Amino acid sequence: MGDIMNICADVISRVNSDIRGKNFYTALEIEKRGEKILKLNTGNPATFGFSMPESVKNALFQKIDTAVGYCDVRGMAEARNAIFEYHRSKGFYNFSIDDIFIGNGVSEIANLISTALLNPGDEVLLPSPCYSLWCNEVILRGATPVFYKCDENYGWNPDTEHIKSLITKRTKAIVIINPNNPTGVLYSNDTLLSIAEIARQHRITVLSDEIYDRLVFDGKNHVSFANLATDIPVITMNGLSKSHCLCGFRCGWLVVSGPALVREEISGALLKLASIRLSANAMMQTVIPAALADTEYTKSLIAEDGRLYKQREATFRELDKLDCLSYVKNDASFYVFPKIKPEFLKETNDTVFAEKLLLQKHILLVPGSGFLYEEPDHFRIVMLPEPNVLQKAVIKIGEFINENA
Numbered sequence: 468m469g470d471i472m473n474i475c476a477d478v479i480s481r482v483n484s485d486i487r488g489k490n491f492y493t494a495l496e497i498e499k500r501g502e503k504i505l506k507l508n509t510g511n512p513a514t515f516g517f518s519m520p521e522s523v524k525n526a527l528f529q530k531i532d533t534a535v536g537y538c539d540v541r542g543m544a545e546a547r548n549a550i551f552e553y554h555r556s557k558g559f560y561n562f563s564i565d566d567i568f569i570g571n572g573v574s575e576i577a578n579l580i581s582t583a584l585l586n587p588g589d590e591v592l593l594p595s596p597c598y599s600l601w602c603n604e605v606i607l608r609g610a611t612p613v614f615y616k617c618d619e620n621y622g623w624n625p626d627t628e629h630i631k632s633l634i635t636k637r638t639k640a641i642v643i644i645n646p647n648n649p650t651g652v653l654y655s656n657d658t659l660l661s662i663a664e665i666a667r668q669h670r671i672t673v674l675s676d677e678i679y680d681r682l683v684f685d686g687k688n689h690v691s692f693a694n695l696a697t698d699i700p701v702i703t704m705n706g707l708s709k710s711h712c713l714c715g716f717r718c719g720w721l722v723v724s725g726p727a728l729v730r731e732e733i734s735g736a737l738l739k740l741a742s743i744r745l746s747a748n749a750m751m752q753t754v755i756p757a758a759l760a761d762t763e764y765t766k767s768l769i770a771e772d773g774r775l776y777k778q779r780e781a782t783f784r785e786l787d788k789l790d791c792l793s794y795v796k797n798d799a800s801f802y803v804f805p806k807i808k809p810e811f812l813k814e815t816n817d818t819v820f821a822e823k824l825l826l827q828k829h830i831l832l833v834p835g836s837g838f839l840y841e842e843p844d845h846f847r848i849v850m851l852p853e854p855n856v857l858q859k860a861v862i863k864i865g866e867f868i869n870e871n872a
């Protein structure tokens with residue numbers, strides 16, 4: 468690297484994505500030497516052989532000609548109708564078609580909504596651990612991320628007393644990620660209701676990232692936050708990257724729900740911002756109705772004979788054999804966030820652990836610090852490879868921890 472010339476904005480030095488951070492580039496260098504790396508850093512199903520649903524492929528072929536021009540800045544009408552029906556089917560009604568905005572993935576949606584809501588100096592409550600997109604967006608807006616604890620001893624549910632203690636006059640919004648990345652858990656209704664009460668009392672907007680809501684195991688049921696809090700402003704986010712294994716399509720959306728006047732203001736701001744970027748990719752929008760109608764595809768992944776289910780079982784089976792780790796079983800998504808027990812971590816920390824694991828065992832993982840988690844002893848496993856691959860990976864991780872203890 469040459470000398471820093473101070474050309475770029477100062478804020479750039481404060482944002483980071485460890486998922487594609489330093490270890491990721493080291494892994495690419497190792498691969499260039501012809502050596503294999505098991506990359507468990509990203510939740511990108513297509514790279515592990517998950518293929519596009521047939522329903523989506525057919526819709527794409529049939530509708531492609533309708534996607535040649537810029538479309539409505541909020542998103543194609545047919546796609547927004549399907550999204551409208553989807554969220555109504557999840558039990559909340561306090562929004563209209565005009566409160567739905569489609570973007571290039573929840574990633575772009577996070578950018579739009581944080582730009583619409585945040586002033587420099589505002590504080591935003593974020594979970595710890597947290598998917599780093601949200602922290603980065605807050606920082607990029609000149610606002611301040613304030614982390615609330617998710618408690619491993621209570622199934623990684625947010626600690627609502629801690630949330631209360633963090634509220635100040637500057638608190639503008641609270642982000643919840645449910646089901647969560649990196650812990651994979653589903654929050655209890657009591658927790659969600661407590662957060663709703665806090666938001667109500669302090670007039671805080673809730674941003675609910677629900678991108679994993681269809682990937683829930685064991686017959687459990689995801690409840691949308693907006694369904695429990697119809698009287699307050701809620702932004703619900705979702706997309707097709709995970710449930711339909713379509714990360715590359717860059718398909719995400721948000722729904723603004725709550726009192727009419729609040730919706731008018733937020734959706735008005737979003738309309739301006741969406742207009743500035745002309746339109747989201749129209750091609751991916753053509754498949755939204757077919758994808759949301761195809762519930763079988765996602766169900767087939769999480770059923771007891773489904774790939775995601777079997778991969779999760781294989782991971783748990785091996786994790787259960789390891790004395791050096793403890794973990795909370797995930798209810799949803801394809802992540803688990805184990806803890807290395809203190810007697811096995813000794814002087815080192817999660818960052819050093821991940822670096823050495825990559826160099827010595829050729830497994831790329833994201834350490835807890837990559838999810839803004841302050842205790843230096845966790846890491847995330849992405850359970851997307853086939854069961855036998857995951858099984859071997861967990862065995863190797865266990866060997867590595869024991870060799871280095």
Ligand SMILES: Cc1ncc(COP(=O)(O)O)c(C=O)c1O
Nearest residue numbers: 510572573574598648706708719
């Ligand atoms: C919690 C969460 N939100 C948002 C995203 C981004 O999704 P998209 O592909 O829609 O940009 C991810 C991706 O991993 C995620 O885990």
